[in-house]
Amino acid sequence: MSQRRIAIIRGDGIGPEIMDATLTILEAGGFTADYVNLEAGLSAVEKGLPAMPPETVEAIREIGIALKSPTTTPVGGGHVSANVALRKALDLFANVRPTRSIPGVKGPFEDFKIDLIIVRENTEDLYAGIEFQPHPDMAQAVKVITRPGSNRLHRYAFDMVRKQGRKKLAAVHKANIMKLTDGMFLEEFYKVAKEYPDIHAEDIIVDNCCMQLVTHPERFDAIVTENLYGDIVSDLCAGLVGGLGLAAGANIGEKCAVFEAVHGSAPDIAGKGIANPTALLFSALMMLRHIGENDTAKRIGRAVLKVAGEGKHVTRDLGGTAGTAEYTDAIIAAL
Known part of the structure; x- marks a missing residue:
C-alpha cells in the first residue's frame, strides 16, 4: 500500500533545523510518509519566485495536507507574506491555536x-x-x-x-x-x-x-x-504557557489543511543548533490527529511532556542548556 503524501515547506532561518528534528521524531514514533518538499518564503524569493509560488500552492491543493516551517517575508519590495498568500489561495478559513500548560515550563x-x-x-x-x-x-x-x-x-x-x-x-x-x-x-x-x-x-x-x-x-x-x-x-x-516556542497552529479549509509553527524564522540563531522544535512538533501532532493517527500523536505528545517535565534535556528558551539535537534525542529516548 502506498504511503500518505504530505507536502513539506522547510522554511527559512531555523525552519530546516526544526523540520528535520520534527520529522525524525515522527519517524521514531512510527509515522512515515511520502514527503514532498516545496519552495516558499525567502528561499523562493532569492530564486526570483514569489514568496508563495503558484506551483507550491497547487501542489498543496492536490496533496491536501502540508507541514510548514516558518518563512521569512522580505521587508519592502512589494512581497506578500507567504502565510497570507497561502491562506487566501487555499481558502484556509479557520486558524486553530491550542494553549496548554506544559509540565516543567514556567508561566x-x-x-x-x-x-x-x-x-x-x-x-x-x-x-x-x-x-x-x-x-x-x-x-x-x-x-x-x-x-x-x-x-x-x-x-x-x-x-x-x-x-x-x-x-x-x-x-x-x-x-x-x-x-x-x-x-x-x-x-x-x-x-x-x-x-x-x-x-x-x-x-x-x-x-x-x-x-x-x-x-x-x-x-x-x-x-x-x-x-x-x-x-x-x-x-x-x-x-x-511559556511563549511562541510552544505554540502550535493549524490552518483548516474545506479541502486542505496546513499545519505550522506560529513563531518566526529566527535568523539570528539559524545554524547554531539551539532552536526549539516544539511548536512545529506540536503542529505535526495536530496534523497526525487530523489524519486519524491519534495513537501515534498521543505517544509522541506524552514523550514531549515527559522530557519537558524532567527539565534535563530542554532547550534554552525552556530553561535548559540542550541544543536541538540533544532535545530531539531525549524525546526519542522517552518514546
Missing part, C-alpha cells in the same frame, strides 16, 4: 493548568489587505466581514468544541463600536449557537477578554474570533 499561572483553544477567522477582516491612500496625509483600510465567512467559522468552532468534549465557546468581538462588521460576526455566532444547545455560548469584548485572560484564564474553554483579534489574543495566550 505566570503555575498553580493553574491552562487548557483552552482559539479558533481565528483566517481570510477576512483587516487582513484582507484592502488598503488605499486617498490623500498624502491619509491612508485607509477596509474591514471585511461576511455572513458566509462568519457562519462557517462559528460552525467549525462549535463542531470542534463538541468533538473535544469542551463545554463553553466565547465569541470575542468589538461590536459595541463596530456595530455593522463585528455586529454581523456576533449575530451569526448566536444564530449558529441555537443548533448547539449542549454548548454554553457567550460573548466578550476583545479588550475585556485580554484583561480576563491575564487575570482569570480559567474562565475560558474555547474562543472564536475575527482575524486581527485572533492574531493578538492567540499570541497573548502563548505567553501564558
